[in-house]
Amino acid sequence: MSAAERLADRRERLISAAYSLFAHPGFHSTTIERLCATARISNRAFYECFSSREDLMRAVYDRCIEETLTSVGEAIEKAPPTLDDRIVAGIAEYVRFVTADVRRARVMHLEVRRAGNVLSGARQQAVAAFTKIIESSARGAGRTPPLDLHLLALRLIGAITELLIEWVLTDPAPPTDELVETCVFIFRRTFAADGSQAASAY
Template structure:
């Protein structure tokens, strides 16, 4: 292999090692020495690929997010055009994709928080990306309730995050379909009224009864 190929190979091995080790035993319990031993590279080679353990964690987290965003976007694009169908498809795909591999769920919803302030920016960027997906699906950009829409979308993301943390930590974990049902219920109670749920637009404030 060329020097560039060797570097790319080492980087990929480190990413794979970190994906497993940062999920379990966890970010703080995983040393650079252990990462290098698992990836079968030297400590010196580590610093040719990443500047720090936090830098590697960021790369693992961002890869998880990119894969999840792509899967959710594809599911929404394939869904029927009604608001309810689009959001339900996105919610279901998000939860099923993230929980398909417990390592992904732990990295995205538990270890990224435990990593501390160094990854807070990456996490906020991710929350913003998923919030925009909801906003673009629910509103058409001209709704005068747009500021409220943003906060409601942010609240739905927060609710789903807490449900997934529960799935990661609970023993036994709740069935993923129950997580989907709960998230869909929150969405429907928050964003739609029965007569407008099929219109494809945000219904705005409504009687919650």
């Protein structure tokens, strides 16, 4: 391999190792030495790829977000063009995609918070990206909610986030179908066209 290929290979091995180790035993319990041992590279090689553990955590988190955004976006595109259908499809795909791998759920909703303020900017960017999806779906469906669309989208994202943290921390975890149903219930009440508390059969 060329020098660039070797560097890319080491970087991928570190991301793969961090994906598992940052999920369990967790970000603060994972040393650079353990990351390097798992990725089978030297400590010196670590700093050729990343400036710090936080830098590596950002790379892992960003990849999780990118993959989730792609999956959710595809589900919404395939859904019928009504706001209800599009958002329900997006919610269901988000919950199921994230919980399909507990490592992804832990990195995205638990360990990124434990990493501290250094990753707060990454979290805000992720929230902004998912908020944009909700806002675009609402506008694309020609739906005008009763209150500020951006704030309503943030409320929905906050609810989904807290439910997934509950899923990660609770043993036994609540069924994912119940998570989806709860999120859909919150969405339908939040986006009730007339401001009522029942936009649907819920």
